[in-house]
Amino acid sequence: MSSPTVTYLADYRAPEFLIEKTHLTFELHEGYTDVSSQLTLVRNPQGTQAAHLVLHGEQLELLALAIDERTLNAEDYQTTPLNLTVYNVPERFVLHCKTRIYPEKNTALEGLYRSGGMYCTQCEAEGFRKITYYLDRPDVMSEFETVIIAQAGTFSTMLSNGNCVSDTVRDGNRIVHWHDPFKKPSYLFALVAGNLACLEDHFTTQSGRQVLLQIYTEAKDQDKCHFAMQSLKKAMRWDEQTYGREYDLDRFMIVAVDDFNMGAMENKGLNIFNTACVLAHPASTTDAAFQRVEGVIAHEYFHNWSGNRVTCRDWFQLSLKEGLTVYRDSEFSADMNSRAVKRIEDANLIRSVQFVEDAGPMAHPVRPDSYMEISNFYTVTIYEKGAEVVRMLANILGPEQYRRATDLYFSRFDGQAVTCDDFVQCMEEVSGKDLQQFRLWYSQAGTPHLQISDSFDADRQQYSLTIRQHTPATPGQTEKKALHIPFKTALYGDKGALPLTINGQNKGTETTLDICQDQQTIVFEQVTEAPAPSLLRSFSAPVKIFYDYQLPQLQRLILLDSDGFCRWDAMQSLMRIVLCNAIDGKDNHTEQTVLIEAIRQLLASHSTMDAALLASMLSLPNEQYLASLYAKADPVAISQARTQLQNQLAAELQTELLHCYQILQDQAQGLSAPAMAARSLRNAALAYLLQLDNAHYRSLAQQQFAQADNMTNQFSALRALVHAEHAHAIAQEALQAFYQQWQHETLVVNMWFQVQATRPWGNVLQEVQNLLHHKAFDARNPNKLRAVIAAFANQNFARFHDKSGKAYQFLAEQIADIDQRNPQIASRLLTPLTHWHQFTDTHATLMRTALESLTQHELSKDMYEVVSKSLS
Ligand code: BES
Ligand code: ZN
Numbered sequence: 001m002s003s004p005t006v007t008y009l010a011d012y013r014a015p016e017f018l019i020e021k022t023h024l025t026f027e028l029h030e031g032y033t034d035v036s037s038q039l040t041l042v043r044n045p046q047g048t049q050a051a052h053l054v055l056h057g058e059q060l061e062l063l064a065l066a067i068d069e070r071t072l073n074a075e076d077y078q079t080t081p082l083n084l085t086v087y088n089v090p091e092r093f094v095l096h097c098k099t100r101i102y103p104e105k106n107t108a109l110e111g112l113y114r115s116g117g118m119y120c121t122q123c124e125a126e127g128f129r130k131i132t133y134y135l136d137r138p139d140v141m142s143e144f145e146t147v148i149i150a151q152a153g154t155f156s157t158m159l160s161n162g163n164c165v166s167d168t169v170r171d172g173n174r175i176v177h178w179h180d181p182f183k184k185p186s187y188l189f190a191l192v193a194g195n196l197a198c199l200e201d202h203f204t205t206q207s208g209r210q211v212l213l214q215i216y217t218e219a220k221d222q223d224k225c226h227f228a229m230q231s232l233k234k235a236m237r238w239d240e241q242t243y244g245r246e247y248d249l250d251r252f253m254i255v256a257v258d259d260f261n262m263g264a265m266e267n268k269g270l271n272i273f274n275t276a277c278v279l280a281h282p283a284s285t286t287d288a289a290f291q292r293v294e295g296v297i298a299h300e301y302f303h304n305w306s307g308n309r310v311t312c313r314d315w316f317q318l319s320l321k322e323g324l325t326v327y328r329d330s331e332f333s334a335d336m337n338s339r340a341v342k343r344i345e346d347a348n349l350i351r352s353v354q355f356v357e358d359a360g361p362m363a364h365p366v367r368p369d370s371y372m373e374i375s376n377f378y379t380v381t382i383y384e385k386g387a388e389v390v391r392m393l394a395n396i397l398g399p400e401q402y403r404r405a406t407d408l409y410f411s412r413f414d415g416q417a418v419t420c421d422d423f424v425q426c427m428e429e430v431s432g433k434d435l436q437q438f439r440l441w442y443s444q445a446g447t448p449h450l451q452i453s454d455s456f457d458a459d460r461q462q463y464s465l466t467i468r469q470h471t472p473a474t475p476g477q478t479e480k481k482a483l484h485i486p487f488k489t490a491l492y493g494d495k496g497a498l499p500l501t502i503n504g505q506n507k508g509t510e511t512t513l514d515i516c517q518d519q520q521t522i523v524f525e526q527v528t529e530a531p532a533p534s535l536l537r538s539f540s541a542p543v544k545i546f547y548d549y550q551l552p553q554l555q556r557l558i559l560l561d562s563d564g565f566c567r568w569d570a571m572q573s574l575m576r577i578v579l580c581n582a583i584d585g586k587d588n589h590t591e592q593t594v595l596i597e598a599i600r601q602l603l604a605s606h607s608t609m610d611a612a613l614l615a616s617m618l619s620l621p622n623e624q625y626l627a628s629l630y631a632k633a634d635p636v637a638i639s640q641a642r643t644q645l646q647n648q649l650a651a652e653l654q655t656e657l658l659h660c661y662q663i664l665q666d667q668a669q670g671l672s673a674p675a676m677a678a679r680s681l682r683n684a685a686l687a688y689l690l691q692l693d694n695a696h697y698r699s700l701a702q703q704q705f706a707q708a709d710n711m712t713n714q715f716s717a718l719r720a721l722v723h724a725e726h727a728h729a730i731a732q733e734a735l736q737a738f739y740q741q742w743q744h745e746t747l748v749v750n751m752w753f754q755v756q757a758t759r760p761w762g763n764v765l766q767e768v769q770n771l772l773h774h775k776a777f778d779a780r781n782p783n784k785l786r787a788v789i790a791a792f793a794n795q796n797f798a799r800f801h802d803k804s805g806k807a808y809q810f811l812a813e814q815i816a817d818i819d820q821r822n823p824q825i826a827s828r829l830l831t832p833l834t835h836w837h838q839f840t841d842t843h844a845t846l847m848r849t850a851l852e853s854l855t856q857h858e859l860s861k862d863m864y865e866v867v868s869k870s871l872s
Contacts, residue, residue, distance in 0.1 A: 003868070004861040008370045009316040015135055016047035016054075017089075019142040022186075024132065026112075028119060028150040028193055032102050033112060034063065035132045039095045039142075053086040056129035056136040057099070059111075064098040084133045099132050106130075107780055107821040115259035116218070118155075118194025120272055122265060125315055125374045128186035138185040138312045139417040146178045148193060157196040157216060159253060161189065161268045180268055182248065183415055185311055190267030192216070192255045199225040203233055203247070206240045211247050217256040217279065224279040227290060228254065228297050235298035238332050243406055245305045254278060254297075258746065261782050261824050262378070264296050266303035273300070276747055276783055284748050287676040287712045291337060299329040310413045315374045319366045319442075320420045322378070323386020327394070330387060337673055340564025341612045347539040347565055350388065352625040354380040355544065358447045359628065360834055361870045363474035367420050367442040372865035375824045381445075388542040389441045392486050393424070395512065395540065396438070397431045405430040437484040437516060445474040448483055450515070452547040456530045463491065463527040468519045469543075475869070485515040488540035490563070491524060491531035492556055501525040510537060532556045537563045549573055551594045558598050564613050571617045574598060575645070579626060582641040583634070596652045603656040611664070612677035615684045620645060623797035632840045635801035639760070643798075650688040657685040661700070668713075676712075683716035690724040698727050705734050711748070714738075719755050749776045750787040757792040764799040765807050768792050779818070782825050789814055793832045800832065801839070805846030808833060812850040816857045823860030830863065834870040 023038040041053065062079060065072045067089065077086045086095070106113035111130030112121050121131070129136040146160035152174045158167075162180025169175070197219040203211045213232060215225040232254070239245045249269045260274035277296040280289060306328060307321035334342040357363060357380055364377065366386045371377050394402040409426040420442050428435045451468045467487070471480035490510045491498040497509035502524060513522055532553035536545055549570075557570035574595050581588040599618065606614055620642055627633035650657065661682050668678035686704065689697040701717045708714035718738055721731040735756070742748035753776075757768050771777060771788050778784050793800050793811050800807045811833060819826035836847035854867050 004372045004864060006370050006372055007374075009314070009368070012314050012316075013048070014046040015044050015137065015140050016050045017041045017135060017140075018044045019135060019140055021145070022134075022142040023145045023147075025147040026149065026191060028148065028154075031104060032100055033119075034098060034100050036098045037096070037132045037134070039097070039134070040092075041089070041095055042092045051088050053089045053095075055084045055086075055133040056082065056126070057084050057133035058082060058129050059101070060130070060133065061100040062097070062133075063100055064096070066096040067093050097133055101131060108824065109259055109261050109782070109822060110824065112191065113259070115257040116194075118192065118196065118257065120194075120255065120257050121189065121191045121267075122261065122272065123189050123267070124187040124265060125318075126187075128189055131189075134186050136186050137314065138187060139314060141183040141185050141311070141415070141417060143183050144178075144180045144189060146180075146189075146191065148176045148178075148191060149173050150193060155193045155195060157192065157194055157198070159190075159192040159216070159255065159270055161270050163250060180249075182268060182309070184268050184308060185417065188266070188268045188308055188311075190265075190270040190272055192270065192272070195219075196255070197222045199229060201229050201233070203236050203252075205236075205246045207246060209246075209250070211236075211249070212251045214251070215254045215256070215278065217275070221256065221275070221279050224281045224284070225256075227280040227285075228278045228293055231294040231297040232301060234294075234336065235301045235332060238298070238335065239302060239305070239328075242331070242335075243305070243328070243403070243410075245302075245410065247304060248309070252301075258783070259781055261822070264300045266300040266307055268304070268308050271300045274783065276750070279747060282671060282710045284711050284742070284745050286715055286751075287679060289711075290671075290676075291333065294336060295329050295333050298332045299325055302328045302332075305410055309415065310410060311417045313417045313419050315371070315377070316367055316369070317419050318374075318377060319382045319386030319389075320418065320423055322383050323366065324390050324423070326383050326387035327390040338564075338610055338612050338677070340568075340610065341616055343538055343565045344568045344613075344616050346384065346387075347569075348622075348625075349380065350384050350539075350542050351544075352622050352628070354384050354542065355447050356624060356628050356835060356838070357381055358385075358445065358474065359472070360837065361475060361872070362834060362866065363445045365443050365445040365477075369443075369476075373827075373861045375862055376827055376865050385542050388539075392441070392541060393427050393435075393438070395486055396433065396435075397427060401431045402427075435484075437482075440481055440483050444471065444480060444483065445477050446471045446480060448485060448541075448543040450485070450487075450543050450545045452533075452535065452545060454533060454547075456527065458530070461526050461528060463524045463531055464521055465489070465524075465533060466519065466521045467513075467515055469515060470518070475872075482516060482518050485541045485543060487513040487515045487535070488537035489513055490534040490537060490561075491527065492534055492560055493529045493531055494556070496560055497534075497562065498527060498529075498531055512540065534561050534563060534566045536566075536569075538565050539569075551577075551591065555594060555598055558617075559601065564610070568613070568617050571598065572621050576621050576626070576629070579621065579638075579641050579645060580629065582644065583626075583637045592648070596649065599649065599653060600656055603653065603660055606660055606664075606681065610677060611667075611674070611681040615677070615680040618681075618684045618688070627797075627835075627838050630838070632844075633838050634840050635797060635843060636803060639798035639801070643760070646688065647691045650691040654689060654692065657688050658697075661685040661689070679710075679712050679716075683712070683720075686716065687720045687723070690720040690727065693726040698724075698730055701727070702730055702734070705737075715751060715755070722755050723759055723761075725761050743776065747783075750783050753777070753784065753787040754791045754795075757788050758795045760796060760798045762799075764792065764796060765802065765810060769810070780821060782822070785818065785825055785829065790829055793829065801843060803842065805843075805849070808847050808850035809853070812853050815863070816854055819857070819860050819863050823862040826860065827862035827866050830866050830870075834866060836870070 019039050021040040025036040027034040103112045103114050110122055110127040126136055128134055148158045152169045152172055158176040160178035162178050165177040165179045167176045196216040199215045201213045254271045256273050256275045256278045258275050263277045264273040280293045302325050306324045312320050366389055405427045424435055448469050448471045453466045456463045500507040500511050554570045554574045561567045578591045578595050623638050626638050664678045664682045668675055668682055701720050704713055705717035718734050721727045721734050739752055815826045815829050833847050833851050836844045851870055
């Protein structure tokens, strides 16, 4: 295959033409759709006066083309598979174009496609060019008018962005006319047509305007939209209160679709959601999924300002909208639920996924320099690291200055397409701080490593911390500079946090050190006892820290630290020490005892602490994270060590776990935050107990499964049974009952698939292959592929890394097949194989072989980029 072209940030040029108005007419027919466009084009004064107009367009049948009233002849234009060039165009003109497309044949789910009985669109990043010829780039912002025409009676719902101007029937056709008064790039265009039910509500904005809120779904899912509606109203209020941002249209619509490559999409006034991210009902939705719905609803809503009103100049600036919006939604979730637990989840994701991406062949900066296929760059680096970069800025400025800086950003750039640097400049202007070094966070890839050493001088009452930073090389970037790292620190004595004095200045009990040099030493004065340093508090920067904790220091932080993240992190460190000793075959007795006693003490204090935090402190570091600690990880040894420790903890702590499980029963009822927290702790305890070969614990799980009145309890019991090695017969029964009960709820059937694909023991590969033939499986539906194939490859470390290498080959074969239908999903499924360099030679070779087998196929651009970068 010839390599696709590479797009470089350095090659950015302003567009030659602008599109003042975009008028689209869609004629929906059975089997095909005709799209007529009228584009009011004007030359861009910032361009280079090019004679020709070059538009994007892919997989389009061109039916008619005219400028103003003049139909163009064959010599006036040229088409290629990617473009339409119109020669020698005037300064200002209207281009009339008619194209035919085939939504029912669109399996890539990009552009206009069909999902079930309905039509819907997905245009980000470059899908609009599959609908009509256009300047499909985010710095071309236009006012859109859309007319949708279909035979009367075919669809009850016909939607597009903005306000509905008219809805009429003429000559047997229904004609619906939409107008969006706000200029937007084509990636925010949306159209939906189908037979949908609608939940309606209203929101009064802070300035007193009434906004109509609508959530459209298939009629059978109507009762599952109330939670999303409440979440939307909370998000709207939060954005007014926290950022002063008010909604701008009279109507905000959400549509749920079954077939969707991503979670959801922020199209102006017409968000389109994967059903998995909007539908929720206690009987069929877990607590975790409820929180996901709340977070995704907020995220897409927040884009109305951070993304839509102010958008990206080009796709290299993707983190401008995604990093900022993830930061905004994570703060919203922290305000709505447990702040500490949300921070732990985010830190854990960065550590076990983003750091791994940063250490691999796909490593890239928050603002990449180049790409082959932009769809491959919707990554944890752009999203999560990008959000951490905004968080660091917010912390450096403090709440008042950060708010003034975002106010300036939104007002200065309203209606414009801008860059990450424009955002940082607002931060700089408002604060008066020099952020030159900080800007490296956008351009430099890789995770900074901080080597930390300390010394305590009891006579002089001085405690010093020496911090050395170093960022390992990443592909194409070997020289790394020192970054500006805000490093939040406290010192813990025997009784609690110690007062901090630096250079004679009192700093309270917590301080943010600005680490800017390769090496820095900080001296704390008047320190009266040898402290336990509480480092990187609240995960103040996305960095790896290396500090040799003594066991008593960790014990102290686990019990005393006021920062939830640090308490959790101290427990993770203790667990990591025990696990690594086991993996390395070292004697472990003391460490194990300390760990067991620490957990025992925590469980004893469950009534005085956040149960959700306690639950997260009980979970062992995940395998992916453990693997990242080794230059060449042995996946089999890692899973074994982890399972053994799980068993040991269960055996040693069963009395306390069982007590916790029983005593929290009454508190675990209902949908309140404390009830959810109690459930998470009880279910964590239950999962531990099921590790033991004990009929009583099995019957507890069986009872919980049978009697549960909510999905969290039912599914936790099911998972505990299925994943336990000693419960096979009961688990099979429960699986069958679960399917019987939920076979008509697509999203629950997906959980049923997932729980089987992630079972850590037995011949799961064979079972996964069987599931692909199950009648409920559908290889064209991304959620199903995620529930079976992605779940197996990403969440079943033990079985995916089976030493035979058969699972690697299986994944490669599946991906080759999926790539022919849906390149975006195929390319995403490939991620676990791109981590081959992390593993021992035997595994690495088998993983590479699987990757190499893919080069035998005709690959999509998406796949070519990931395969070739992974192998080079
Ligand atoms: N703009 C994206 C959706 C998107 C990404 C569409 C890539 C097309 C290509 C949307 O705002 C988003 O980021 N969605 C996330 C969920 C969010 C909570 C982080 C998603 O879909 O996973
Ligand atoms: Zn987003």
